[in-house]
């Protein structure tokens with residue numbers, strides 16, 4: 001299944017991270033499955049354990065299926081002190097899930113992220129690759145309804 | 152007071168997607184100049200300029216360059232460290248997103264002077280926009296003869312590849328970053344040997360931060376001696392400051408070294424929102440010291456910052472006003488490191504959990520004098536017994552708060568929770 005993706009890469013061990021990152025982005029459930037691990041390990045001719053050690057080390061990787069949209073809320077100090085609202089609580093209420101959970105329709109997963117380097121525009125969150133800054137309660141609700149209605 | 156724009160001079164003035172706009176604004180002209188110079192004299196200029204690494208540690212760039220230049224291997228690497236993971240720092244992102252070719256030009260000049268054969272830019276995975284902009288810019292540079300084989304008709308060949316991190320704070324550390332580039336978990340190695348002799352794929356490797364590489368073209372343009380006239384004796388040139396928190400104008404500002412922190416906050420940042428008082432300022436990011444208002448007249452330079460034994464020099468200033476509580480902030484700092492610790496050494500892995508427990512006692516007003524002592528000694532142990540920069544610098548916030556906010560601690564002990 002990953003064949004096409006893999007063939008873009010040279011069979012070099014040091015490309016493992018790049019491959020895993022792309023694999024996780026293109027899959028709609030955004031996680032690396034046991035089968036993916038085997039396929040990638042075979043392609044690079046490295047032991048599966050090596051792939052697993054990389055997967056468990058880096059926080060970006062997930063070994064459980066996630067929603068189509070991954071909402072990540074920045075929890076670091078610059079965002080925290082420039083927030084008038086509790087971004088996480090608002091999203092939790094709106095979606096009816098807690099952090100690290102996925103909605104039952106598999107649309108959204110809610111997570112924390114470390115600083116996104118947009119501290120001058122906090123509070124900040126990201127949904128997949130898109131970053132949203134200067135969050136307020138109304139803005140968060142508007143963004144979420146946009147995703148719910150149109151995506 | 153005004154900014155002094157050397158490295159940020161193109162911010163907002165050019166379209167970062169356009170190599171032509173870069174070239175029309177003095178772009179790649181210093182590469183041309185460098186290609187006509189002796190390799191050793193390029194390094195001499197950097198030495199005369201006394202350029203120090205902008206990532207925080209402040210190691211002299213010329214020494215790294217000499218180290219790499221003297222290695223005789225066929226393959227030698229340079230790495231641009233764009234793993235800006237310290238909360239409160241965003242100047243490298245500004246550099247990559249506003250002026251990506253300047254980063255490439257700086258790398259090219261360093262590669263030419265040291266004989267490096269290939270370059271990597273290791274960008275933290277959170278910076279997707281930087282990654283795509285850099286990849287685009289590399290393609291443009293190749294099409295225009297600034298990268299690849301026989302650059303600008305010379306014998307110099309050089310290529311740059313962009314690699315993404317995957318969410319790991321420790322990969323900002325040189326050896327962890329190298330491990331990560333090799334496709335492994337980002338665990339640090341014991342030094343020596345240093346990367347300039349045994350680095351990426353066991354080949355000689357020079358690692359510098361985005362801002363350091365971005366400074367090189369201006370340095371070559373001015374010449375080392377002129378460059379050294381800017382700033383203070385221990386810290387030459389300009390510094391990009393990431394200003395965040397409760398100030399009116401947040402953002403990236405470029406100043407010559409030697410400017411007091413207070414001026415950055417009040418003159419460039421416009422002061423505090425709603426004219427509140429400053430409770431504390433954290434310098435450098437989570438790994439930096441927390442200082443009170445009365446210390447803000449301290450000037451920004453390496454010498455002053457060395458006192459804190461952390462990467463304070465990265466240039467982040469996080470301003471927190473009187474609404475915030477010291478212990479609440481300290482707990483957040485400790486939780487951050489508890490989460491980011493790679494778990495390889497015990498003091499770091501276990502220590503942060505203990506630190507958090509102690510701070511919670513202060514938050515709940517259940518602490519005693521004994522807890523101050525435990526906090527202090529535990530912080531020192533983590534600082535001294537940890538293997539990598541994370542554990543060595545993570546206790547800085549606590550150690551500094553014990554020094555400058557003693558009254559807050561005493562207050563919690565003298566006014567315990569009733570009942």
Ligand code: SF4
Nearest residue numbers: 493495496499539542
């Ligand atoms: S100090 Fe912490 S992050 Fe660094 S190697 Fe030790 S456990 Fe890992």
Ligand code: FES
Nearest residue numbers: 074079115116119
């Ligand atoms: S602290 Fe939230 S983006 Fe930096």
